Amino acid sequence: MILPPDPQVRLTTLTNGLRVVSERMDHLATASVGIWIAAGARHEHRDEHGLAHLIEHMAFKGTDSRSARQIAEEIENVGGDLNAETTAEVTSYFARVLGEDLPLALELIGDIVTRPAFAADELEREKQVILQEIGSYEDAPDELIFDLFMEQGFPDSVLGRPILGTPDSVMALSQASMRSFLARQYRAPAMVVAAAGAVDHEALVAQAERLFGGLSAQQPEQAVACPYHGGDMRQKRKLEQVHLVIGAEGVSFHDPLHEAMHVFAQVMGGGLSSRLFQELREKRGLCYDVHAFFTPFSDTGIFGIYGGTGAKDAGQFTSVMIDQLRQAAAQLEPAEIARAKAQIKVGMLTARESPTRRADQMARQLLAYGRVPSGQELSRRIQSVDQDSLKQAAERLLQGQPTFAVIGPHTGLPDFTRLQGDFVPL
Amino acid sequence: MILPPDPQVRLTTLTNGLRVVSERMDHLATASVGIWIAAGARHEHRDEHGLAHLIEHMAFKGTDSRSARQIAEEIENVGGDLNAETTAEVTSYFARVLGEDLPLALELIGDIVTRPAFAADELEREKQVILQEIGSYEDAPDELIFDLFMEQGFPDSVLGRPILGTPDSVMALSQASMRSFLARQYRAPAMVVAAAGAVDHEALVAQAERLFGGLSAQQPEQAVACPYHGGDMRQKRKLEQVHLVIGAEGVSFHDPLHEAMHVFAQVMGGGLSSRLFQELREKRGLCYDVHAFFTPFSDTGIFGIYGGTGAKDAGQFTSVMIDQLRQAAAQLEPAEIARAKAQIKVGMLTARESPTRRADQMARQLLAYGRVPSGQELSRRIQSVDQDSLKQAAERLLQGQPTFAVIGPHTGLPDFTRLQGDFVPL
Numbered sequence: 001m002i003l004p005p006d007p008q009v010r011l012t013t014l015t016n017g018l019r020v021v022s023e024r025m026d027h028l029a030t031a032s033v034g035i036w037i038a039a040g041a042r043h044e045h046r047d048e049h050g051l052a053h054l055i056e057h058m059a060f061k062g063t064d065s066r067s068a069r070q071i072a073e074e075i076e077n078v079g080g081d082l083n084a085e086t087t088a089e090v091t092s093y094f095a096r097v098l099g100e101d102l103p104l105a106l107e108l109i110g111d112i113v114t115r116p117a118f119a120a121d122e123l124e125r126e127k128q129v130i131l132q133e134i135g136s137y138e139d140a141p142d143e144l145i146f147d148l149f150m151e152q153g154f155p156d157s158v159l160g161r162p163i164l165g166t167p168d169s170v171m172a173l174s175q176a177s178m179r180s181f182l183a184r185q186y187r188a189p190a191m192v193v194a195a196a197g198a199v200d201h202e203a204l205v206a207q208a209e210r211l212f213g214g215l216s217a218q219q220p221e222q223a224v225a226c227p228y229h230g231g232d233m234r235q236k237r238k239l240e241q242v243h244l245v246i247g248a249e250g251v252s253f254h255d256p257l258h259e260a261m262h263v264f265a266q267v268m269g270g271g272l273s274s275r276l277f278q279e280l281r282e283k284r285g286l287c288y289d290v291h292a293f294f295t296p297f298s299d300t301g302i303f304g305i306y307g308g309t310g311a312k313d314a315g316q317f318t319s320v321m322i323d324q325l326r327q328a329a330a331q332l333e334p335a336e337i338a339r340a341k342a343q344i345k346v347g348m349l350t351a352r353e354s355p356t357r358r359a360d361q362m363a364r365q366l367l368a369y370g371r372v373p374s375g376q377e378l379s380r381r382i383q384s385v386d387q388d389s390l391k392q393a394a395e396r397l398l399q400g401q402p403t404f405a406v407i408g409p410h411t412g413l414p415d416f417t418r419l420q421g422d423f424v425p426l
Numbered sequence: 427m428i429l430p431p432d433p434q435v436r437l438t439t440l441t442n443g444l445r446v447v448s449e450r451m452d453h454l455a456t457a458s459v460g461i462w463i464a465a466g467a468r469h470e471h472r473d474e475h476g477l478a479h480l481i482e483h484m485a486f487k488g489t490d491s492r493s494a495r496q497i498a499e500e501i502e503n504v505g506g507d508l509n510a511e512t513t514a515e516v517t518s519y520f521a522r523v524l525g526e527d528l529p530l531a532l533e534l535i536g537d538i539v540t541r542p543a544f545a546a547d548e549l550e551r552e553k554q555v556i557l558q559e560i561g562s563y564e565d566a567p568d569e570l571i572f573d574l575f576m577e578q579g580f581p582d583s584v585l586g587r588p589i590l591g592t593p594d595s596v597m598a599l600s601q602a603s604m605r606s607f608l609a610r611q612y613r614a615p616a617m618v619v620a621a622a623g624a625v626d627h628e629a630l631v632a633q634a635e636r637l638f639g640g641l642s643a644q645q646p647e648q649a650v651a652c653p654y655h656g657g658d659m660r661q662k663r664k665l666e667q668v669h670l671v672i673g674a675e676g677v678s679f680h681d682p683l684h685e686a687m688h689v690f691a692q693v694m695g696g697g698l699s700s701r702l703f704q705e706l707r708e709k710r711g712l713c714y715d716v717h718a719f720f721t722p723f724s725d726t727g728i729f730g731i732y733g734g735t736g737a738k739d740a741g742q743f744t745s746v747m748i749d750q751l752r753q754a755a756a757q758l759e760p761a762e763i764a765r766a767k768a769q770i771k772v773g774m775l776t777a778r779e780s781p782t783r784r785a786d787q788m789a790r791q792l793l794a795y796g797r798v799p800s801g802q803e804l805s806r807r808i809q810s811v812d813q814d815s816l817k818q819a820a821e822r823l824l825q826g827q828p829t830f831a832v833i834g835p836h837t838g839l840p841d842f843t844r845l846q847g848d849f850v851p852l
Contacts, residue, residue: 001505001524004455027453029430030776060698061708068708072698077765079427079772082698096776098427128711135666136714136734139567238664240561272486272498272508282487282494285554288562308562339503346505350456350522354780 001345003352003375009362010201011372016217017189020208021362021372023196025355031102031197032356033204034094035109035212036363039185041163042088042223042297048177049158050130050165053086055178057130059093059112060084061122068122071108080105086163089223089297090367096356099198103207106193110211113186118175127170134164141243141407142289142308149245149405152233153302159226188215194363197355228300230401232416235408242314242408246321247304248397248423253296253368257396259381260389261303264397265294266340267390268328269305273339275324276305284320286313298368303397315412318404322422329394330426332387341382348378398425427771429778429801435788436627437798442643443615446634447788447798449622451781457528457623458782459630460520461535461638462789465611467589468514468649468723474603475584476556476591479512481604483556485519485538486510487548492537494548501534508534512589515649515723516793522782525624529633532619536637539612544601553596560590567669567833568715568734575671575831578659579728585652614641620789623781654726656827658842661834668740668834672747673730674823674849679722679794683822685807686815687729690823691720692766693816694754695731699765701750702731710746712739724794729823741838744830748848755820756852758813767808774804824851 008024041052060082061068075082080097082105093113095105137143147162154160164170193208228249251257269276269292276290290307305325309317351357352375365372373381402423404416414422434450467478486508487494501508506523508531519539521531563569573588580586590596619634654675677683695702695718702716716733731751735743777783778801791798799807828849830842840848 025453027451028779030772030779069699069704072704073761073765076697076699076769077761079765079768079770081769081772096772098772098775125708125711129707129714132667132712132735133714135736136568138666139669139734141565142562240564241558243565271502273495273502278495278498281555282551285551286558288555288559308565309558310561335499335503339499339505342505343502343507344505346456346507346522346524349524353454353456 001342002379003345003349006375009372012205014188014209014213016213016215018191018193018208018212018215019366020193020205021366022194022199022201022204023358023362024199024201025197028197028355029099030096030355031099031195031199032094032096032359033102033106033195033199034092034359035113036090036092036192036194036367037186038089038190038367039091039220040087040089041161042158042226043185043221044158048173048181049161049169051173051177051181052091053163053165054126054130054170054173055181056084056086056091057126058118058123058178059116061126062117062119063111064115064117066111071112075105075108078104082108088159088163090364092360092363094359102195102199103203106207106211114212114215118178120175123175130164130170131167134167137164141237141239145243145245145306145405145407148233148235148407149247149304149403150302152231152405153228153247153249153403154226155229155231157226158224159297185220186215187220188212188217190220192363192366194359196358196362225299228400230403232404234406234410237407237409239408241308242311242406242410243308244314244318244406245304245306246318246402246404247302248402249400250294250296250301250303251396252299252301254298257389257393258296260385260393261294261301262344263337263340263382263385264328264390264393265292265303266343267332267336268292268325270340271343275328276321279324280307280317280320286317311409311411314410315414318413322419326398326426329391329398332390337390341385344382345379395425398423427768428805429771429775432801435798438631440614440635440639442639442641444617444619444634444638444641445792446619446631447792448620448625448627448630449784449788450625450627451623454623454781455525456522456781457525457621457625458520458522458785459528459532459535459621459625460518460785461539462516462518462618462620462793463612464515464616464793465517465646466513466515467587468584468652469611469647470584474599474607475587475595477599477603477607478517479589479591480552480556480596480599481607482510482512482517483552484544484549484604485542487552488543488545489537490541490543497534497538501531504530506531514585514589516790518786518789520785528621528625529629532633532637540638540641544604546601549601556590556596557593560593563590567663567665571669571671571732571831571833574659574661574833575673575730575829576728578657578831579654579673579675579829580652581655581657583652584650585723611646612641613646614638614643616646618789618792620785622784622788651725654826656829658830660832660836663833663835665834667734668737668832668836669734670740670744670832671730671732672744672828672830673728674828675826676720676722676727676729677822678725678727680724683815683819684722686811686819687720687727688770689763689766689808689811690754690816690819691718691729692769693758693762694718694751696766697769701754702747705750706733706743706746712743737835737837740836741840744839748845752824752852755817755824758816763816767811770808771805821851824849
């Protein structure tokens with residue numbers, strides 16, 4: 001299966017370097033539009049922990065010409081939905097609206113991104129909201145476990161810190177630090193305006209020029225390297241399940257093994273037929289959720305396996321996880337490789353059929369690669385993954401130091417030295 | 427804004443009463459297809475707690491002609507994604523695939539729904555998986571709180587029980603009870619096969635006839651009435667946040683006030699501009715998540731407000747929630763009513779543009795109303811909500827007994843008598 005061509009994709013670069021990309025979908029009455037900025041938690045300085053996420057929140061709290069309530073009402077008056085997200089390397093602001101309201105949505109996004117007021121009273125209140133957000137996250141062990149895992153994988157580096165910050169670090173942030181982050185990171189060459197659905201490219205470009213044309217054309221400050229380390233982090237907590245993640249350093253999205261590592265993660269734990277699901281849930285009945293993930297960044301990546309199981313089974317669960325990883329690294333069947341590729345390709349096609357996911361996909365591709373690869377190219381790249389590249393990808397995982405993170409009432413887990421000893425090629 | 431017409435919706439009723447509905451979306455390469463059955467947790471007998479959900483799990487565990495692994499591999503070989511869901515009144519099995527693979531997906535769904543093997547060894551293992559699922563749910567207070575709320579709202583009735591069952595009730599279920607539930611509930615008049623996307627209606631009907639034409643044409647057993655009661659349930663737990671829901675009996679999806687109650691929930695807590703979000707998060711900084719919900723059933727409904735806040739603020743939080751509810755019941759502004767209607771209509775349109783959500787929408791409309799209302803009709807129904815009907819809807823909520831559910835390190839909450847006293851019209 002080859003993904004269809006995309007003749008409707010249009011890309012324009014403004015004079016200051018900001019890129020505008022769109023894909024018109026003639027049959028849709030709605031559109032998604034937003035701005036994606038290559039500035040995330042890892043662009044924070046040491047003393048700015050939680051700043052990228054705080055700025056994302058504060059964008060909604062008023063601009064030079066609109067109050068927080070006006071922002072909310074203007075977009076929702078037309079039935080629109082405005083949202084934002086902060087990840088390690090990207091902050092995005094996006095909306096879903098009727099096609100005719102796309103200019104209104106982009107106008108609001110332009111206002112909150114380029115002219116936030118950062119009012120002192122709103123800042124103090126919003127810090128309280130973020131403390132509540134941190135609290136709700138603390139109460140969700142199946143989310144929190146991924147923060148512990150990253151913290152142990154990339155200790156003493158901005159990539160290993162929770163994106164939300166800590167209560168202390170958030171309380172210490174100031175209006176001045178927000179202004180300084182915006183000035184050095186929210187720069188045109190690091191920005192993509194993307195839209196998909198009922199969109200007119202020329203109008204989009206003209207509006208983007210008006211809203212963002214005055215932004216600095218200088219390159220933003222680059223993120224510092226975040227060396228992977230690995231290790232062991234176990235948190236005892238009274239819970240029904242032991243939540244655990246085991247993994248290792250992955251590769252960046254520029255790495256030749258990038259596609260192979262995606263396919264390997266899919267084979268390991270990407271669906272009902274995956275090795276981990278079959279072995280740990282179907283054959284042994286030890287869990288409800290088990291899955292593998294691979295998250296590439298610009299210069300490194302992380303691969304892991306998550307599972308939740310009962311306290312008494314946690315030891316067996318961990319051993320089987322590692323055993324499955326070693327077996328897959330040693331030998332994969334042609335049928336499961338073909339199946340994983342089909343799943344990834346149909347998944348990409350499904351995403352391309354949703355305007356929200358399509359705008360997100362194109363924007364992130366531009367930030368990562370400087371271009372929007374065609375469907376045919378992406379299909380070919382996935383299709384070219386073979387036994388050799390899969391073996392290389394798996395060996396990369398098993399060569400390094402593992403990372404192990406656990407939350408829950410765990411007992412009977414192997415100690416880390418034992419686990420390191422097992423985490424090697426067969 | 428009026429939703430567009432839907433000339434591509436096609437509906438056929440088989441001789442045995444099973445309905446087949448489709449909407450072709452010419453521009454899509456993928457399709458969603460599934461079966462929706464008006465048989466859920468509330469169709470269980472007293473001693474069958476967890477049975478509807480167990481059957482949904484066991485459907486994947488092998489049929490007369492396929493093993494669990496074969497089912498998983500057949501759908502994933504073509505990159506498809508097969509899933510299922512059990513709610514109070516509906517169980518659904520559905521897949522997303524390339525259009526050319528829709529017949530394969532429906533073939534598998536037909537097999538797992540009409541010819542499950544329910545093998546004894548698979549049953550014992552799957553019970554363990556469900557115990558793990560219950561455990562993971564117990565560890566998620568922001569999900570568990572809704573079960574407590576339903577339990578207190580509809581005590582001593584099947585609608586108030588957790589859909590997953592309890593460890594004891596699940597362990598007590600047998601192959602015989604599964605067979606008996608299937609025989610009395612999985613009947614053609616209670617079933618809808620629905621597809622949206624790259625689908626050919628005639629081929630879909632012919633295949634549905636082949637797969638499901640032999641099912642009983644008799645009406646399934648009807649669910650018994652589940653009287654709403656209300657009351658107070660507080661669970662102390664060491665958490666960062668107090669998670670709480672306060673609400674009351676809503677109306678059924680047949681009730682003339684159904685649309686008004688949706689609009690009222692949207693005004694109260696449906697978006698960034700909603701009353702609860704503005705008051706509790708924006709103005710007071712007391713929470714990260716606060717929202718209102720209205721879930722209608724066939725003969726009753728439930729309305730509630732969820733929020734998560736710090737232990738020391740839980741009392742104030744609860745008082746403000748109730749105060750906001752009373753104020754909204756007394757008086758709504760024309761601008762906020764218009765905004766809520768726009769949000770609901772654009773939300774419906776967005777759902778109609780996704781094949782997965784569109785198939786689900788049409789199937790549930792057929793099960794609820796026996797027909798698929800046109801976009802124009804739905805728009806008109808929302809548009810016709812006015813001050814009068816909103817006032818009636820709000821008074822319905824405040825007339826009855828409230829339900830209050832809390833999990834967390836709560837202190838300083840009003841006692842239930844006080845709360846009942848406040849939960850009345852201004």
